[in-house]
Amino acid sequence: MTTVPISPDSSPSVVLELIYRLKVKDAMTSGVVTASPESSLRDIQRLMKGNAITGVPIETQGRLVGMVSIGDVIGAFDSGTIDKPAGETMATSLVTLDAEMPLSFAVTYFDRYKYGRFPVLDREGRLTGIITASDILRRLLIALNEEIGRLEENMTTKQARDEGPLPLIELSFGTAPLDFAKAGTASQRFKKALVEKGCPPPIARKAAVASYELELNQVIHSTGGIMRMRVYDDKIEILARDEGPGMADVELAMREGYSTANEWVRSLGFGAGMGLPNVRRVADAFSIESEPGKGTSVLASINWERPH
Amino acid sequence: MNIHEAASAVDAEIVQGSFQESELTGGYTSDLLSDVMGHAQAGQILITIQAHRNTVAVAGLIGAPAVVICNGRPVPEDMIDAARDEGIAILRTDFNQYEVSGRLYRALGH
Numbered sequence: 001m002t003t004v005p006i007s008p009d010s011s012p013s014v015v016l017e018l019i020y021r022l023k024v025k026d027a028m029t030s031g032v033v034t035a036s037p038e039s040s041l042r043d044i045q046r047l048m049k050g051n052a053i054t055g056v057p058i059e060t061q062g063r064l065v066g067m068v069s070i071g072d073v074i075g076a077f078d079s080g081t082i083d084k085p086a087g088e089t090m091a092t093s094l095v096t097l098d099a100e101m102p103l104s105f106a107v108t109y110f111d112r113y114k115y116g117r118f119p120v121l122d123r124e125g126r127l128t129g130i131i132t133a134s135d136i137l138r139r140l141l142i143a144l145n146e147e148i149g150r151l152e153e154n155m156t157t158k159q160a161r162d163e164g165p166l167p168l169i170e171l172s173f174g175t176a177p178l179d180f181a182k183a184g185t186a187s188q189r190f191k192k193a194l195v196e197k198g199c200p201p202p203i204a205r206k207a208a209v210a211s212y213e214l215e216l217n218q219v220i221h222s223t224g225g226i227m228r229m230r231v232y233d234d235k236i237e238i239l240a241r242d243e244g245p246g247m248a249d250v251e252l253a254m255r256e257g258y259s260t261a262n263e264w265v266r267s268l269g270f271g272a273g274m275g276l277p278n279v280r281r282v283a284d285a286f287s288i289e290s291e292p293g294k295g296t297s298v299l300a301s302i303n304w305e306r307p308h
Numbered sequence: 309m310n311i312h313e314a315a316s317a318v319d320a321e322i323v324q325g326s327f328q329e330s331e332l333t334g335g336y337t338s339d340l341l342s343d344v345m346g347h348a349q350a351g352q353i354l355i356t357i358q359a360h361r362n363t364v365a366v367a368g369l370i371g372a373p374a375v376v377i378c379n380g381r382p383v384p385e386d387m388i389d390a391a392r393d394e395g396i397a398i399l400r401t402d403f404n405q406y407e408v409s410g411r412l413y414r415a416l417g418h
Binding site for chain 2: 277
């Protein structure tokens with residue numbers, strides 16, 4: 001993979017999005033080590049040492065009833081209560097998080113309550129996990145790495161696709177089979193966008209003719225497709241790509257007067273076998289690819305000079 | 309000759325009158341919309357019996373400021389709506405395409 005910088009166009013707000021998109025359950029540690037209120041603090045200290053953890057939730061019959069932190073254990077050594085049951089000294093007024101909350105809540109809680117960890121409850125109020133500040137940071141790092149990977153992939157595929165300057169305008173519209181009510185929408189939008197960019201009417205018209213014929217072809221013949229216009233400094237590219245059915249004989253389809261349109265389509269004034277020839281006539285560059293069962297892709301390019 | 313003058317030259321009813329008056333440079337007569345796309349010029353009035361909204365789309369794309377629907381064909385509501393959005397005049401006359409073409413040709417002093 002080629003190394004590309006993260007697009008400066010994509011906003012760093014992705015970081016904010018992440019803490020809203022991710023949930024507490026995405027970052028928490030599940031399979032939590034717990035103890036009962038009857039366990040001695042010494043037992044709990046061993047649990048902490050054995051599992052390399054710094055806090056143990058205290059549960060009774062699946063219900064969270066308290067929390068013992070490493071600070072509590074150290075305090076118990078100091079005050080000689082290390083062999084007392086946890087139930088006597090544990091913290092019982094607990095601040096918990098819900099597993100379904102956005103991660104942003106957890107971030108806020110760490111700021112607000114200054115605890116090192118929060119127990120996480122599921123919908124039924126049962127303990128399902130525990131979350132620490134480092135859990136959050138680790139999860140965010142993973143998510144950011146994924147995000148960077150996605151950005152880089154987008155950029156490399158985009159580069160591979162373009163291998164050239166970015167278009168001044170890029171517009172795409174979908175077409176649906178036999179949807180004559182919407183037919184022409186893409187072409188009208190293309191033409192308007194060109195006129196707004198200061199494109200001379202005769203050139204905007206050429207682009208509109210090419211686009212409209214291709215759009216109508218998709219509406220009449222295809223199972224639906226995409227109309228895309230890209231405008232560069234020196235040319236206007238109209239791409240029509242559909243998903244099928246494709247044509248067996250492209251040369252025949254290019255012949256003036258050849259048409260496979262039905263009577264109904266013809267009664268609307270289309271299907272006279274003039275579409276593709278019209279496109280080729282107005283275009284300065286024209287290419288067509290088609291394969292039965294795959295679909296058809298037509299690229300028409302019209303030269304122009306961007307006004308300064 | 310402008311659009312209103314063209315309408316009276318062919319005894320047409322203006323069924324979509326929300327448009328900017330403009331000078332016509334000529335006309336193009338065809339019921340094949342692909343033919344219109346291929347050959348009509350901007351500024352020409354389109355003379356046709358194709359009374360549906362796709363005609364408006366074609367007129368808009370090629371720059372025809374007005375469409376004459378011949379033979380008194382009914383103009384559907386969605387065609388009028390589309391034409392209003394595009395600012396294209398829709399005229400309707402009982403004359404056929406030949407008669408309309410002849411009258412406009414003469415009125416334009418060709």
